[in-house]
Amino acid sequence: MKKLNRVLSLLLMVSLVFIAACGNNGNKDGGSTSSGGAGSIYFLNFKPEIATIYEQIAKDYEAETGVKVKVVTAAAGGYETKLKSEMAKSEAPTIFQINGPIGYNAWKDYTLDLKDTKLYSYLSDPSLAVTEGEGVFGIPYVVEGYGIIYNNAIMEKYFALPNKATGVSSMEEVNNFDTLKAVTEDMQANAEALGIKGVFASTSLGAGEQWRWQTHLANIPLFYEFNDMEGYDSTVLAGLEADEIQFTYGNNFKNIFDLYINNSTVKPTLLGSKSVADSMAEFALGQAAMVQNGNWAWNQIADVGGNVVKEEDIKFLPIYTGVSGEETQGLAIGTENYLAINSKVSAEKQQASIAFLEWLFSSEKGKAYVTNELGFIAPFNTFTDNEKPADPLAAQVMEWMNKDTTAVAWTFAAFPSEDFKNDFGDALLEYAQGSKTWDDVKAVVIESWKNEKAK
């Protein structure tokens, strides 16, 4: 009897384990049959503002080819977090995104060499890709531009004011910081007559909402600083080599930042509670005349309920900071969005993922999505001139690219880490609230760059 019991319990145990194992297998099989065989694709999307469009694309692609595409979107500012936890799963993302050379460094064990793919050959400028040695590990898929977005209707209203204090009468004349400052301050003084709460939409400094300043605005002074260094092909390369920075153009940063926070819809001390969505809404509702952002923000402006800004009134202005010769400065144009293929998933999945991307950027249907729905200015030679996005901000970016100005390169690809940006942003918040002086901010920036580089 005793023996029988032992045998019985052993049997039970074995069967339990067996059932558990079967359950696992069953799940796996079930999972992959529903996802179209071994070649299923998992795309971890970086841009929450266009998440729904990607899902539509996935559906269409499955209908056309039978290959299932799973699209997961990370929350704003949470991409690295999401990527880290997703990568550890057995069903890891097959397509993910790196933000340039720094991102490549963090993920180099996971990026597949794309040198021999058609996707790479589509690039109109192969030097845009993230490379190391002979290998190509990140393919940019969108070129973007940012600057100061302004509402021309309000500007016209200002130019028509009888009591304006400046002699400026069109935006053409605003081509340096001094003019911008004069116009801004005069507009702020006449805010009531113009029907606005402030010239600039609120400078969002809430946690996770600081990227417009600690990344994009910070790009301008550091672009000039690295541009001054000799012997480098680009400012990004100069930045990657720099173990320390001087923040030479720090005062130029202060110029424009002061202008933003002092001529705004809210008091500087309240900025810690503002988000990007808040400031885009202020702009869309006509409460502010200007806001610093990029062409990706079009959806955010267009989708605000009660939006009063007309499409033809939305224009771009370069970010002038008082650097000499800035009259010929253009918008900041570049990319931080590079697609990478996971090198640790099966070869079939890798091929399927590459095929999906090639479909998206070269087939008629895919290109239509990219141009019309996603609104990307795609850096691929598969796109003809009339296949460019039609939204006003993207159109403006292309207009500026063709103007006789020098675009500011996206040098922040060389920023040492997320922590550097966050330290910068935190210091800006304290500066806006008055608990830090500008010299403190400068010290933080220089110190943080050094520390993060040393790590």
Next chain:
Amino acid sequence: MQKMIKKYFALFALPTLIAFSLAFVVPFVLGIYLSFTEFTTVTDARWVGLDNYVKAFKDPDFLNSLWFTAKFTIVSVVSINVFAFLLALFLTKKVLGTNVFRTIFFMPNLIGGIVLGYIWQLIINGVLYQFDVTLTSDPKYGFWGLVVLMNWQLIGYMMIIYIAGIQNVPKEQLEAAKIDGASNGTILRKIILPLVMPSITICLFLSISNSFKLFDQNLALTAGAPSKQTAMLALDIFNTFYGKAGFEGVGQAKAVMFFIMVALIVVVQLGITRRKEIES
């Protein structure tokens, strides 16, 4: 029957044991192992020995957040338990509507931490706006904001535990004391307090460990602003793990130390309060 249970003990414990080891033992051991390695995702780790621990101690953010957490824990543990006990005393008297009050005080505990954090952020910012400041203007706003939030959330829960304790105090002893002419204060100190000592043990344990481990409320209310000055330990660990490439192992090392600290503190606390417990 007894014999049968003994015989099948292992078998019946098996499902729980499997669940326990899958959900706790394995991640725990894996976590400790990872704290000695460098890794990007948890599946590819490279042994680096004590490196991560050295880095963790060199990180000023870690020590700052430790200090902030300690201050927060002391203040909130004291205030939570005092308020909860007073409420419990009051709501065990024969007052009209005690049940309604008990329910109302308990309700905040049913709301999730993130939601609570955002609600209180709105409330506090709404008030501070009148004075042209926000929660992030000064770390002390964040500190007291967290204390208020924590009190609001935990007082009701602790109150229920205290009420149960107070109701267990034998009526005869209270009556006897009253007949002997003991004042209310004496009854409270000499009879009620010693007899609710088990409740105090539990409440202290819960409030200390909850305050020390606070994460979602912290994340939602201030996210560490300004300049990480209101980041508590758990948030700092999270930021280290996800915020810096190559620092995942350091985050893990901090987490292991965090566990040891919390465990030590509560073990000491349990030891001390247990000794004071008496049989009624």
